[in-house]
Amino acid sequence: xxxxxxxxxxxxxxxxxxxxxxxxxxxxxxxxxxxxxxxxxxxxxxxxxxxxxxxxxxxxxxxxxxxxxxxxxxxxxxxxxxxxxxxxxxxxxxxxxxxxxxxxxxxxxxxxxxxxxxxxxxxxxxxxxxxxxxxxxxxxxxxxxxxxxxxxxxxxxxxxxxxxxxxxxxxxxxxxxxxxxxxxxxxxxxxxxxxxxxxxxxxxxxxxxxxxxxxxxxxxxxxxxxxxxxxxxxxxxxxxxxxxxxxxxxxxxxxxx
Numbered sequence: 001x002x003x004x005x006x007x008x009x010x011x012x013x014x015x016x017x018x019x020x021x022x023x024x025x026x027x028x029x030x031x032x033x034x035x036x037x038x039x040x041x042x043x044x045x046x047x048x049x050x051x052x053x054x055x056x057x058x059x060x061x062x063x064x065x066x067x068x069x070x071x072x073x074x075x076x077x078x079x080x081x082x083x084x085x086x087x088x089x090x091x092x093x094x095x096x097x098x099x100x101x102x103x104x105x106x107x108x109x110x111x112x113x114x115x116x117x118x119x120x121x122x123x124x125x126x127x128x129x130x131x132x133x134x135x136x137x138x139x140x141x142x143x144x145x146x147x148x149x150x151x152x153x154x155x156x157x158x159x160x161x162x163x164x165x166x167x168x169x170x171x172x173x174x175x176x177x178x179x180x181x182x183x184x185x186x187x188x189x190x191x192x193x194x195x196x197x198x199x200x201x202x203x204x205x206x207x208x209x210x211x212x213x214x215x216x217x218x219x220x221x222x223x224x225x226x227x228x229x230x231x232x233x234x235x236x237x238x239x240x241x242x243x244x245x246x247x248x249x250x251x252x253x254x255x256x257x
Contacts (some may be wrong), residue, residue, distance in 0.1 A: 003133075060113050060171045067170025077109055081127055083167040084119060084135065089148035091164075097121040105138075116145050122190065130192040131200075132231040139237040139246075146236035152180045158213045164250050166232065173228055175250035178217045182208040185243040189242060207249055223252040 046203040073080045073094060085092045096104050096118045106206050108114030121127060122134040137146030152158045164175040194200040220228045230252050238244035 022205050026213065039074065050255055051131050060173075062170040064170065066167060066172070070167070070170060073109075077111065080109070081121055081168070085165045085167070086148070086161070087163060088161050089151070090144050091119075091146065091148055093119045093137075095119050095121060097125070098151070101136070119145065122192075124190075125192055130232065131194055131229055132192055132233055133229040134190055134192070134233045134235065136235050139239075146234060149180075149234055149236050149246055150238070150247060152177065152237065152244075153212055155213055162215075164234075166228075168228060171228075174253045175232055176215070176253050177248055177250045178215040179207045179211045179213070179247075179249040181207070181212055181247055182240050182244050183210060183247055184241070185245055217251055221251065223254065225252065228252065 070080070070083070077096070079096045079098055080094050081097045082095045083093070084095050086151040094109050096109070097109075097120060098104050100123050102122070104120035106113060106115060106117050108118055117138055119135060119137040122136070125133050127133055139145070139150070140147045150162070158177070158180065162177050164177065166173045166175060191203055194203065199217040200222065204218055224230060232250050234248040234250075236246050238246040
């Protein structure tokens with residue numbers, strides 16, 4: 001597999017407290033409009049559900065009700081890719097992927113102007129094949145969108161809230177957060193894929209060195225499964241200094257019962 005490391009070189013643009021990241025403005029905004037109720041149709045499994053142990057692994061099963069809901073979403077907007085939910089937060093949103101990293105900064109699921117924008121995947125990601133999917137969202141003052149990621153900077157919260165659920169093609173995938181760090185936008189690399197296990201381990205060491213909090217993870221702990229990424233990386237604006245970004249990385253776990 002090719003390594004796609006794209007250095008982030010940013011022209012800082014101060015607009016409503018937002019500064020460029022990856023060529024677009026990702027910032028804190030004040031206002032909020034309600035997400036259209038018609039698109040909130042998917043419920044994820046409870047994160048308390050037990051993870052299947054190694055010796056009792058089961059194949060992931062398509063939930064027909066979830067699949068039907070997702071197909072409805074796709075029929076309304078074919079740029080819908082998955083759903084993200086994180087317990088004890090306001091994160092419970094459709095995830096989009098546009099032709100660039102600009103459109104969903106201020107566009108909702110229906111394609112209408114929407115001040116908080118949408119949660120969206122980097123347009124350069126191949127979500128069926130890349131091992132690391134980068135997902136972006138605004139840091140909203142009303143605690144919507146990706147605002148609640150900043151709560152993970154509290155050690156107790158980090159330890160007690162490790163899970164993220166991704167719903168894709170009628171299947172629920174659970175991820176465990178293992179890192180949070182703050183990085184300056186022009187000092188970061190976006191890594192979508194890895195050539196081999198050594199390459200992934202180097203990336204893990206880089207993350208560990210930057211982390212505020214970190215759970216020990218190496219390449220051997222990463223689940224490799226066709227059609228779903230082994231890692232997800234969530235990014236939102238941060239305010240420790242000009243150009244700061246909060247970055248949260250999570251790994252795919254085994255199937256939920």
